[in-house]
Amino acid sequence: xxxxxxxxxxxxxxxxxxxxxxxxxxxxxxxxxxxxxxxxxxxxxxxxxxxxxxxxxxxxxxxxxxxxxxxxxxxxxxxxxxxxxxxxxxxxxxxxxxxxxxxxxxxxxxxxxxxxxxxxxxxxxxxxxxxxxxxxxxxxxxxxxxxxxxxxxxxxxxxxxxxxxxxxxxxxxxxxxxxxxxxxxxxxxxxxxxxxxxxxxxxxxxxxxxxxxxxxxxxxxxxxxxxxxxxxxxxxxxxxxxxxxxxxxxxxxxxxxxxxxxxxxxxxxxxxxxxxxxxxxxxxxxxxxxxxxxxxxxxxxxxxxxxxxxxxxxxxxxxxxxxxxxxxxxxxxxxxxxxxxxxxxxxxxxxxxxxxxxxxxxxxxxxxxxxxxxxxxxxxxxxxxxxxxxxxxxxxxxxxxxxxxxxxxxxxxxxxxxxxxxxxxxxxxxxxxxxxxxxxxxxxxxxxxxxxxxxxxxxxxxxxxxxxxxxxxxxxxxxxxxxxxxxxxxxxxxxxxxxxxxxxxxxxxxxxxxxxxxxxxxxxxxxxxxxxxxxxxxxxxxxx
Numbered sequence: 001x002x003x004x005x006x007x008x009x010x011x012x013x014x015x016x017x018x019x020x021x022x023x024x025x026x027x028x029x030x031x032x033x034x035x036x037x038x039x040x041x042x043x044x045x046x047x048x049x050x051x052x053x054x055x056x057x058x059x060x061x062x063x064x065x066x067x068x069x070x071x072x073x074x075x076x077x078x079x080x081x082x083x084x085x086x087x088x089x090x091x092x093x094x095x096x097x098x099x100x101x102x103x104x105x106x107x108x109x110x111x112x113x114x115x116x117x118x119x120x121x122x123x124x125x126x127x128x129x130x131x132x133x134x135x136x137x138x139x140x141x142x143x144x145x146x147x148x149x150x151x152x153x154x155x156x157x158x159x160x161x162x163x164x165x166x167x168x169x170x171x172x173x174x175x176x177x178x179x180x181x182x183x184x185x186x187x188x189x190x191x192x193x194x195x196x197x198x199x200x201x202x203x204x205x206x207x208x209x210x211x212x213x214x215x216x217x218x219x220x221x222x223x224x225x226x227x228x229x230x231x232x233x234x235x236x237x238x239x240x241x242x243x244x245x246x247x248x249x250x251x252x253x254x255x256x257x258x259x260x261x262x263x264x265x266x267x268x269x270x271x272x273x274x275x276x277x278x279x280x281x282x283x284x285x286x287x288x289x290x291x292x293x294x295x296x297x298x299x300x301x302x303x304x305x306x307x308x309x310x311x312x313x314x315x316x317x318x319x320x321x322x323x324x325x326x327x328x329x330x331x332x333x334x335x336x337x338x339x340x341x342x343x344x345x346x347x348x349x350x351x352x353x354x355x356x357x358x359x360x361x362x363x364x365x366x367x368x369x370x371x372x373x374x375x376x377x378x379x380x381x382x383x384x385x386x387x388x389x390x391x392x393x394x395x396x397x398x399x400x401x402x403x404x405x406x407x408x409x410x411x412x413x414x415x416x417x418x419x420x421x422x423x424x425x426x427x428x429x430x431x432x433x434x435x436x437x438x439x440x441x442x443x444x445x446x447x448x449x450x451x452x453x454x455x456x457x458x459x460x461x462x463x464x465x466x467x468x469x470x471x472x473x474x475x476x477x478x479x480x481x482x483x484x485x486x487x488x489x490x491x492x493x494x495x496x497x498x499x500x501x502x503x504x505x506x507x508x509x510x511x512x513x514x515x516x517x518x519x520x521x522x523x524x525x526x527x528x529x530x531x532x533x534x535x536x537x538x539x540x541x542x543x544x
Contacts, residue, residue: 005118008118009106009108009115009118010102010104012105012108013142015040015114015117015140015141016140016224017037017140017228018037018113019034019035019139019228019231019232020034020232034233035232039113040114041110043103043107044108047107048104050100051104056214059217120135121139121141124147125147128149133149137237137238140227140231143248143302146238146240148241148248149241150240150319151241151242152241152244152315152322155326156322165245165314165315166314166315166353167353168310168314168349168394169349169403170394191383191387192387195384195388195391198384198388199392200392203388203393204307204393207274207308207342207369207393208298208342209274209275210272210274210276210277210301211300211301211307215275216301216302222279222280223279223280223302224279225279226277226279227279230252230254230278235254235255236252237252237253237254238251238252239253240303241316242319243306243315243316243318244319245311247315248303248304248306249296249299249304249319250296250303250304251278251296251297251323252278252283252296253292253293253294253295253328254287254292254294255292255328259290261290262290263291264291265292266291266292266335266336267328267334267335267336268292268293268294268335268336269294269321269324269336269337270282270283270286270293270294270295270338270339270340271337271340271343271344271346271347271350272298272341273340273343273364274341276340276341276343277302279302281340282338282363283295285532285533285535285538286338288535289535294320298316299312310394313345313349314346314349317349318353321335321350321354332356333357333358334358335357336359336360336540337361338538339361339362340363340364340533341365341529342365347360348398348400348404349400352400352401352403352404355405355406357404357406358407359406359407359541360541361408361411361538362397362409362410362411363411363413363525363533364411364412364413364416364418365397366419366432367435367438368395368398368431368434369393372419372421373385374386374421375421397435398439401439402438402439405496407540409521409522409541410432410435410436410522410523411522411524411533412430412522412523412524412525413430413432413525414427414463414464414525414527415528417528417529418529419432424528427463428457428461433460436460436518437453439521440514440518440521442498443497443499444502444514445498446499446502446510447502447510447514449510451511451514452510452511452513455514456514456518459471459472459515459518464526468524472515475512475515476512477512477515477516481512482513482517485501485505485509486513489501501513521541
């Protein structure tokens with residue numbers, strides 16, 4: 001029995017923190033605290049440190065392997081006479097690390113707190129009941145060992161999906177004859193190969209730096225602190241979801257439905273940025289407002305597995321929504337999707353695929369990845385970058401957003417330095433402008449004539465509220481008249497976009513209506529890209 005317990009401790013996960021709920025009694029000496037950092041014994045502490053450094057060195061070697069291999073090749077080290085002794089050294093190091101791991105297991109076995117944890121984990125794996133899940137939720141440990149709480153297969157039929165997963169909105173293929181297609185494929189084969197290598201090596205990591213292990217390791221104390229706050233202060237519930245592609249998605253749910261506030265019945269699903277994690281991300285904004293909140297990490301981020309390509313992102317978003325509806329008990333009409341930065345892609349996919357969702361809020365988001373990718377790459381790489389983005393990283397948020405019929409609010413950062421194509425001082429290069437224009441041009445094509453677009457661009461060029469008000473008043477916009485025109489059209493005409501309102505309107509009327517709609521669909525926030533959005537700037541989208 002003792003030997004089996006040692007084996008479980010040897011193979012067990014790294015325990016980081018012990019949580020305690022409000023109703024549980026706190027251990028002696030820890031009065032006033034709802035949780036504490038796990039304190040390993042000396043042997044476990046030192047051996048764990050050694051293995052941690054070995055893991056960090058391995059990751060560093062992995063990311064620098066192309067340069068390292070080139071250096072070794074030029075020095076003549078890649079030959080049989082050199083590789084044999086190197087392999088012997090590597091084997092010796094592996095045996096030593098195995099011994100260190102065995103000692104760590106021994107140290108864990110001698111710690112009663114770890115033994116209690118590993119027993120609860122094993123019991124939950126055998127019998128995943130709510131009571132066992134509640135006991136396991138008192139521990140923060142490596143999420144790869146956490147039992148799955150919800151799977152996409154529980155509510156969907158795998159036969160109805162393609163091999164890749166849920167459907168994505170893709171550009172229409174160019175029409176060519178059979179012979180032309182073969183010749184074009186052969187001609188572009190080298191470009192396809194290079195694009196694949198770029199996308200699956202440094203391209204993905206440049207686009208989603210949060211998926212890089214070294215960054216996650218550097219942020220680990222901050223993530224652990226943020227997660228402890230969500231669980232111990234907000235009584236958050238951590239869950240593992242299995243997407244249709246097999247990726248495991250790390251989620252955090254804060255339930256406010258029993259609170260007295262008016263927002264608790266609404267669930268806000270948060271989509272983080274390319275280096276954002278729910279532990280320290282945009283979840284905090286709706287939490288301040290008393291909403292029920294569901295946060296999740298991108299594939300490959302922290303506790304989530306996989307890689308954050310568009311298909312995997314959409315698959316993850318799909319299982320999050322299915323979990324919210326079928327396990328948490330929310331209706332789609334009670335869900336608001338809130339996204340920051342690159343999270344606008346999964347958020348726009350969600351409202352496109354589930355049009356019954358109540359509303360969408362996009363903060364510091366862009367319309368299309370390609371202009372931003374071209375900004376950071378050499379001009380000579382333009383054809384290659386275009387092909388790589390369109391083939392492997394096609395974050396076409398604007399196209400997906402135009403498929404949604406519900407309320408939308410766009411929040412533009414006036415000092416944004418990330419999604420501008422020139423610099424933060426040039427507010428007209430902010431790709432949020434293009435997102436607004438594309439949405440309005442789809443929904444109100446008769447209003448968005450050249451004059452309407454010109455009036456909106458003048459309003460978008462304003463960098464503060466005073467300049468905005470000056471532009472708005474210069475066009476003498478009558479808000480009451482605009483509302484009456486739109487309400488009259490909605491009553492008499494079609495309720496689905498695009499609308500033909502403005503077709504028989506004067507030039508002045510179209511300008512007024514264009515500016516009115518722009519101000520209703522977009523709000524400015526005087527800040528940089530990464531500043532957390534205060535709740536005062538988080539508002540429900542405008543409804544007619």
